Amino acid sequence: MIPPRFEYVKPGDVTEAVRVLGESEEAKVLAGGQSLMPLLRFRLAYPDVVVDLGGLDELRGIRDEGPSLWIGAMTTHYEVVRDPLVEAHCALLAQATGTVADPAVRHRGTLGGSLSHADPAGDLPAVALTLDAEFLVTGPGGQRSIPAAEFFVDYLTTALEPDDVLTAVRIPKWDGWSFHYEKFTRTAQSWAIVGVAAAVRRGDGEIAEARVGLTNMGSTPVRAHGVESAMAGVPAQAEALHDASAGADAETEPPSDVNGQADYRRHLARVLTGRALAKAAGV
Structure with missing residues (x-):
């Protein structure tokens, strides 16, 4: 099927992405596209603007922050599964991510996109809740964090505001578990x-x-x-x-x-x- 007409924007940084989202009441964020693209094709979503985060390298990667791991929202499932820091300190995330869909989806889909989609049948929201994940968000008022227990609000609904961008997920280290x-x-x-x-x-x-x-x-x-x-x-x-x-x-x-x-x-x-x-x- 043919998706509805929309404007496509590829921002240069998170600040621009937040600004563009704030200028539209029906904007959608494009991360890996594994959830949004089917919705567009079947005309289950009608955004007037699609904001593609694919060019924002600042939202990618995994790093050690001492008591926790920082995982960029645009980090792919494939990268999460293969990362030695994830395997060493919060292996549950790697295990569950390895069961997501198929290899093609895991190479394109992102951690942040999956969590923001908030499908209760998705594997990663329950993992984030179990591991006490913290969601790092940037909006018009600056940066803030949302604990996993408050992030998932309802079916396909999170605590993200329409002009928020999920930038990263911080997960405590679970050594000894x-x-x-x-x-x-x-x-x-x-x-x-x-x-x-x-x-x-x-x-x-x-x-x-x-x-x-x-x-x-x-x-x-x-x-x-x-x-x-x-x-x-x-x-x-x-x-x-x-x-x-x-x-x-x-x-x-x-x-x-x-x-x-x-x-x-x-x-x-x-x-x-x-x-x-x-x-x-x-x-």
């Missing part, structure tokens, strides 16, 4: 019917701490706080971890659609949470 991302899909390249981001810290043969984020179990990513509390002191044994995951769906409002009804997703959340925690714990 182990991770696993588990998801269930109809086909290898499909969106997750349910996904689970699990992080555990072991001590003396038991789980000292655990964090669990759920994909596609509501209009935004969800932290399974009940499971996290239940995991403290549980023996690092597969059966015990599965038993402690029985309430994984307690704080969720899963959708019903062609891929599965809400009760089916609740069942998947319980099963996949136990599986993800067991794999993260190495049992």
